[in-house]
Amino acid sequence: MSGASDSRRIAYETLRAVHESDAYANLLLPKSIERGGLDTADAALATELTYGTLRRQGTYDAVIAIAADRPASEIDPGVLDALRLGVHQLLSTRVASHAAVNESVELARVAVGRGAAGFVNAVLRRVSRDTPGDWMTRVAESARSDDERLGLLFSHPVWVVRAFRRALAAEGRTDELEALLTADNAAPRVTMIALPGLAEVPDDARRTPYSPLGFRLGGGDPEATIRESGGRLRVQDEGSQLAALALSRAMPIAEGERWLDLCAGPGGKTAVLAAEALNHGAQLEANEISPARAGLVRQALTGVPLDVHVSEQDGRARADESPETYDRILVDAPCTGLGALRRRPEARWRKSPADLPELTQLQGELLSSAIGALKPGGIVAYITCSPHLGETAGVMAEARREWGEALEELDARSVVTEIASADLALPPQSDGSGRAQLWPHRHNTDAMSISLLRRV
Known part of the structure; x- marks a missing residue:
């Protein structure tokens, strides 16, 4: 595909792969950027265009439907992705x-043909004539319920909005719903971990507020830091760090214990x-x-000098x-992944209540x-990123039943x-359980749920 800038072309091709082949943007995009030889500025633009468009896809589809006077579902998928990319640039x-x-x-034009190009031109020029605020007002007015209004404005399926509302209600905090939806549409900061006993947080890094192992670099590509440390410094969400530590530090460890992930x-x-073992x-x-994924587990363990059999x-x-x-x-159970929508925005469009x-x-x-x-007295940590x-x-x-x-x-x-270095302010759950729920809008982590059970 020629004519469009390399950053936009790569963003468009990533969107097409996500929608056509169920590709994951976080896996595909870095490889495409590397193959395309993009410099830092163009790589940043391709990343912003891709993730920004995926995060706000629901809102943009509503805008496109109004501007095109037809439902987004009736537009050719290749044309629709070009429109989404254009609307993102115009409005955000x-x-x-x-x-x-x-x-x-x-x-x-290159992907679909001249007829498609004329249609895209007409729709985007219609969008460009009004302000983002005007379009958000129109989108809100098209909603049939308050949950649908929130879903359209914050680009979440209605069933996800309702699920989040119920989860917040279990803590008596439904007033935080819009803050949560907003956080899901913000790019997360890169968080890293120094594996305990094997690495130290770099002197020039900023420690994370909650995990005693976490830190953030001042900027730049973390890959060099990871390589130099032999994998003992690596990228990991702070919520994931706390979830693993909840199991290893729930009670004192006796030598010779057997653990299973x-x-x-x-x-x-x-x-x-x-590392804890x-x-x-x-x-x-x-x-x-x-x-x-088992291969990824073995790769993740290369920085730890412990013999871990992976079945x-x-x-x-x-x-x-x-x-x-x-x-x-x-x-760490397979789940909807609704707690990691900041990092995997396409996940919100791939799951349903079914x-x-x-x-x-x-x-x-x-x-x-x-x-x-x-064993009797043993502990299981039940974790979901949802x-x-x-x-x-x-x-x-x-x-329990x-x-x-x-x-x-x-x-x-x-x-x-x-475990945490600062107060997480975790409220009790309405069901009386001891479950810990982390939140992106409150803790700047994935929405990780952590429960601990002991066999009597």
Whole structure:
């Protein structure tokens, strides 16, 4: 594709891959930028165009529907992505209007044809005639309910808006809904970790407020720092750091303990647990059903001098074959990923309420199998990168019903608060559980849910 700038071309091609092939932007875009040989400025533009467009896709589709006088779903997908890219530049960046229109028209012409180019030109010129505020007013007026208005303005499916509202209501904080939706549409800062006992936070870095292992660099590409440290300094969300530490530091570690990371891919939490195990004379095993993700787990462990066997089994079968074996088990369960929409914005458009029954059944079965693999007195940490109550409180309630008096829930809020370097201000949950819920708008982390159970 020629004519459009390299940064816009790469952004457009990434959008097409996301929508056509279910590609993940965070995996595809860096490779495309490297292959394209983009300099720092053009790489930054391609990144902003791609992620900004994906984050605000729902809002832009509403704008396009009004400007084109037809639903976005009736527009050719290749044309629609060119329009989304153009609308993002017109309404949310400082890119000159003529450049936003002309380059989007060229993308459509090369990808789809001259007829498409004329259509894109007409729609974007219509959008460019009014201010972003005018368009947001029109979008809000098109909504049929308050939840739909929030969904359109903040670019979240309505079912996600409602799920977030319920999760916040469980803490008595529904007034924070708009702040949460806003945080989901902001680019997250790169957070790193110094693996405990193996690396120190660099002197020129800024420590994170909560994780005792976390830090942020002043700027630049973190890859050089990662390479120089042999992987002992690496990128990891602060919430993920706290989730792993909640298991390893929930109670004192006895030498010779056996630990299992049951759903280990891609391996970030596994590496933290491996470092903690190494420091205290414990053993760690890991399991990941996906061979590709199991490979990522092995790669993540290269910086830790501990022999960790990584099996590739269904986590339920892996735990069931080892009854009453482990002192600590991490169940970082497959989930909707609604807690990481800042980093994987396309995830909000890929899941639906219809996915939840199968997911929550799997989550419950994984947790139950993990409990069965615990020694008496052993602890399981049940983690989801989602605040959805069905995936968090619901799964935990079912585990308590199934195991009854054989199970004791620990106060994860107290554990995480004690680990943290500053007060997380974690409110109690309305169901009376000890679950700790982190939030992007409140803690600048992924919306990580952390629960701890001890087998009696």
